Amino acid sequence: MLRVPASSKVHPDLLTNTVYVPALLQSMMSSENKKHRLRSDKCKGDLVIDGSASVKWGLGWRERLLCTRCKYVGKHYKLYNEVQSSTRGRKAAQINVGSQIGVASTSIGNTGFLRILNTTYIIAPSPLLCKKQANKVNTAMKSLNERSMCDIKKNLVLKMPK
Incomplete structure (x- = not known):
C-alpha cells in the first residue's frame, strides 16, 4: 500500500x-501528459492533481x-457523467441523481446517507444540494408512479368482463 x-x-x-469515472480520469491523464510533454519535453516533473483547485x-x-517542477497547469476536466437535460444551466451529475434515487427508495434519508459518506471518508455533498436534488427526483418519481398507476387502471378496466 502506498502511503503519503x-x-x-x-x-x-x-x-x-x-468518486471518479475511471475512463474520464484516464482521458484527463492521457491528454494532459501529451500537452505537458509538448510544452516542455525536457521536464522531469510529475503531473499531480491540483487539490487547491x-x-x-x-x-x-x-x-x-x-x-x-515546471509551471504547467492543465485545464479542468469533469470526472463525472452528466444527466442530459433540456433546461438551461449546469447539468446534474449522474452520481448525484442516482444517489438521490437510492435514498428515496430506502428508509435512511439524506441525513443517514451523508453520515455514511462521512464515515467512509468521502467528502459529502452539502445538505442543501441533497435537498434540491431530492425535490427534483421525488417530483419525477411521483409523476412516474402516477403514470404507471393510470396505465394499470386502464389495463384493469379493459380486462374486466362486461
Whole structure:
C-alpha cells in the first residue's frame, strides 16, 4: 500500500476517498501528459492533481493537473457523467441523481446517507444540494408512479368482463 509521507505538502482533500469515472480520469491523464510533454519535453516533473483547485459538484468532481517542477497547469476536466437535460444551466451529475434515487427508495434519508459518506471518508455533498436534488427526483418519481398507476387502471378496466 502506498502511503503519503506526513511531511509532504499534499492538499487535505487529496487524502480522502473520491468518486471518479475511471475512463474520464484516464482521458484527463492521457491528454494532459501529451500537452505537458509538448510544452516542455525536457521536464522531469510529475503531473499531480491540483487539490487547491478541485471543484466539487455534489459527489462529482472537476479536477486539473499541475506539474511538480515546471509551471504547467492543465485545464479542468469533469470526472463525472452528466444527466442530459433540456433546461438551461449546469447539468446534474449522474452520481448525484442516482444517489438521490437510492435514498428515496430506502428508509435512511439524506441525513443517514451523508453520515455514511462521512464515515467512509468521502467528502459529502452539502445538505442543501441533497435537498434540491431530492425535490427534483421525488417530483419525477411521483409523476412516474402516477403514470404507471393510470396505465394499470386502464389495463384493469379493459380486462374486466362486461
